[in-house]
Amino acid sequence: MIKIENLTKIYHASGQKIVALDDVSLTIEKGEIFGIIGLSGAGKSTLIRCINMLEKPTAGSILVDGQEITTLNKHELRLTRQKIGMIFQHFNLLSSRTVFGNIMFPLEIAKVPRKEAIKRTHELLELVGLTDKANVYPSQLSGGQKQRVGIARALANNPKLLLSDEATSALDPQTTRSILQLLRDINKKFDLTILLITHDMNVIKEVCDRVAVIDNSRIIEVDDVLNVFTSPGSPTARSFVNSVFSREVPAELLHRTTAGGDREQTWLVRVAFIGTSAGEPIISSLIRKYDVEANILYGNIDRIKDTPYGNLTLELMGLSNDLQEAIDYLQSRGLEVEVLNND
Amino acid sequence: MIDSWLMERLLVATWETIYMVATSTFFSYLFGLPLGVILVITERGHIMENKVVNRVLGWIINATRSIPFIIFLILIIPITRLLVGTYIGTVASIVPLTLAAIPFVARLVETSLKEIEWGLIEAALSMGANTWTIITKVLLTEAKPSLILGVAITTINLIGYSAMAGIVGGGGLGTLAYYYGYQRYENTIMWATVIVLILVVQGVQFLGEKLAQKASKNRG
Ligand SMILES: Nc1ncnc2c1ncn2[C@@H]1O[C@H](COP(=O)(O)OP(=O)(O)OP(=O)(O)O)[C@@H](O)[C@H]1O
Numbered sequence: 001m002i003k004i005e006n007l008t009k010i011y012h013a014s015g016q017k018i019v020a021l022d023d024v025s026l027t028i029e030k031g032e033i034f035g036i037i038g039l040s041g042a043g044k045s046t047l048i049r050c051i052n053m054l055e056k057p058t059a060g061s062i063l064v065d066g067q068e069i070t071t072l073n074k075h076e077l078r079l080t081r082q083k084i085g086m087i088f089q090h091f092n093l094l095s096s097r098t099v100f101g102n103i104m105f106p107l108e109i110a111k112v113p114r115k116e117a118i119k120r121t122h123e124l125l126e127l128v129g130l131t132d133k134a135n136v137y138p139s140q141l142s143g144g145q146k147q148r149v150g151i152a153r154a155l156a157n158n159p160k161l162l163l164s165d166e167a168t169s170a171l172d173p174q175t176t177r178s179i180l181q182l183l184r185d186i187n188k189k190f191d192l193t194i195l196l197i198t199h200d201m202n203v204i205k206e207v208c209d210r211v212a213v214i215d216n217s218r219i220i221e222v223d224d225v226l227n228v229f230t231s232p233g234s235p236t237a238r239s240f241v242n243s244v245f246s247r248e249v250p251a252e253l254l255h256r257t258t259a260g261g262d263r264e265q266t267w268l269v270r271v272a273f274i275g276t277s278a279g280e281p282i283i284s285s286l287i288r289k290y291d292v293e294a295n296i297l298y299g300n301i302d303r304i305k306d307t308p309y310g311n312l313t314l315e316l317m318g319l320s321n322d323l324q325e326a327i328d329y330l331q332s333r334g335l336e337v338e339v340l341n342n343d
Numbered sequence: 344m345i346d347s348w349l350m351e352r353l354l355v356a357t358w359e360t361i362y363m364v365a366t367s368t369f370f371s372y373l374f375g376l377p378l379g380v381i382l383v384i385t386e387r388g389h390i391m392e393n394k395v396v397n398r399v400l401g402w403i404i405n406a407t408r409s410i411p412f413i414i415f416l417i418l419i420i421p422i423t424r425l426l427v428g429t430y431i432g433t434v435a436s437i438v439p440l441t442l443a444a445i446p447f448v449a450r451l452v453e454t455s456l457k458e459i460e461w462g463l464i465e466a467a468l469s470m471g472a473n474t475w476t477i478i479t480k481v482l483l484t485e486a487k488p489s490l491i492l493g494v495a496i497t498t499i500n501l502i503g504y505s506a507m508a509g510i511v512g513g514g515g516l517g518t519l520a521y522y523y524g525y526q527r528y529e530n531t532i533m534w535a536t537v538i539v540l541i542l543v544v545q546g547v548q549f550l551g552e553k554l555a556q557k558a559s560k561n562r563g
Pocket residue numbers: 011012013018019020038039040041042043044045046047199
């Protein structure tokens with residue numbers, strides 16, 4: 001759906017050169033929800049704004065649905081933009097128009113006949129659940145409702161692509177969840193490709209299929225969200241993952257347990273389980289099969305999009321080779337196992 | 344000694360002032376509003392960035408605004424003559440009033456339009472809006488309350504200017520106050536004019552605020 005190649009963006013501000021995007025290449029498939037995460041100033045907004053040419057790239061190519069957009073003339077660009085929806089952190093609704101008027105605005109721009117536009121607006125109001133707010137002005141809406149209007153407006157011309165620039169960053173966690181749910185619904189319903197940027201790993205966790213990590217103007221990691229959560233490939237990715245699932249082991253636990261030597265040992269082990277194995281009684285069969293004792297220190301189960309994802313920190317006690325066998329067993333059952341005090 | 348003669352003079356002069364001010368407000372917006380829009384959209388990073396146009400226009404506006412009105416009046420007598428055939432009288436006054444107000448209006452409009460958040464323009468751009476749509480449906484519509492207040496300010500300024508024009512034979516309340524009040528020491532006429540002027544200015548301000556409030560009703 002989107003193919004970005006060697007995209008570079010350099011700003012010139014007061015005689016200074018700021019490289020906001022440095023040779024970025026990225027492919028986003030049709031129908032997926034793709035997230036781009038990065039810290040403030042990493043270049044996220046610049047990247048997403050290049051895709052509808054709100055920002056003109058310094059170099060590189062961007063194909064949207066097979067069409068090179070960096071070389072379009074003004075008129076072509078306007079037509080292309082009508083087919084790419086965008087939602088914003090601060091909603092950007094016209095205060096002089098009602099909810100209805102705001103949603104109808106892109107239809108007016110696309111010169112959709114009035115009757116048809118009104119009909120479409122009603123459909124969109126229903127889609128985002130704001131039929132009863134049609135004649136209300138944006139100032140009388142909550143943040144979540146405003147973003148719903150933003151989403152309805154972005155979908156008005158049946159786009160194939162939706163760009164979201166921190167669309168939930170100004171919302172509380174509960175409202176964020178409902179907006180993300182709406183994004184998932186429309187992704188499924190219309191097979192709409194969604195590209196979203198965020199600095200919140202929870203957003204990635206709840207809706208994205210794949211994620212790119214951007215750091216210092218460069219893409220440093222692109223992977224399935226599950227993979228990034230289970231085995232982050234960069235320190236930046238790891239710290240984002242840790243911001244959602246606390247993976248740090250308290251220091252006193254690491255000291256209490258011992259490793260090495262021939263006698264009875266205590267290993268501190270972290271087990272991550274994904275998907276179906278979350279439901280199997282693996283730990284109990286582990287204890288039955290091997291001559292080890294297990295002590296559960298900490299555990300949690302969460303979801304990454306639709307996949308259950310659990311984390312368990314165990315203390316395993318036994319002889320060194322028994323412990324090793326036990327760990328091999330866990331790994332053979334498809335679990336990610338990491339020995340934390342074995343260095 | 345407010346007799347019927349005075350009353351009539353006062354009414355005629357008030358009407359002349361209203362006519363002059365209303366007409367010149369209208370014409371100053373006819374030219375000043377587009378100029379204000381051009382000032383904004385040709386700015387760096389805006390939807391029709393154009394450094395040359397922006398600089399030149401800004402310079403001309405500043406230059407015209409720095410000439411005191413009373414000097415401006417005399418300076419443009421040839422232009423007034425050319426356009427109206429005379430430089431005395433109510434109709435003739437409309438020319439300098441309008442010309443002096445155009446740059447003022449352009450700056451007022453510019454200020455109003457700049458209050459609009461860039462995000463709104465960006466949203467419209469992302470929907471594929473063209474420049475005309477952004478000007479009419481985003482900039483001017485969103486800035487409406489502020490623009491209306493600008494019209495009130497312009498009108499009030501023009502009332503003041505029209506009195507000055509009156510002194511050099513422009514007609515209206517200015518001429519009345521000058522001839523009878525200043526040259527013939529008729530204090531009653533002087534005070535009557537002042538009272539009428541105060542009432543008109545208050546009325547304009549009140550109306551402007553009411554209309555602006557109405558336009559911004561329900562907005563956030
Ligand atoms: N119009 C501009 N002129 C000059 N520099 C800019 C401009 N826009 C962005 N930058 C710079 O480019 C870099 C990337 O900015 P960008 O807005 O893309 O970051 P971001 O990842 O979206 O950050 P945030 O999470 O804070 O929104 C920053 O160093 C920023 O200062």
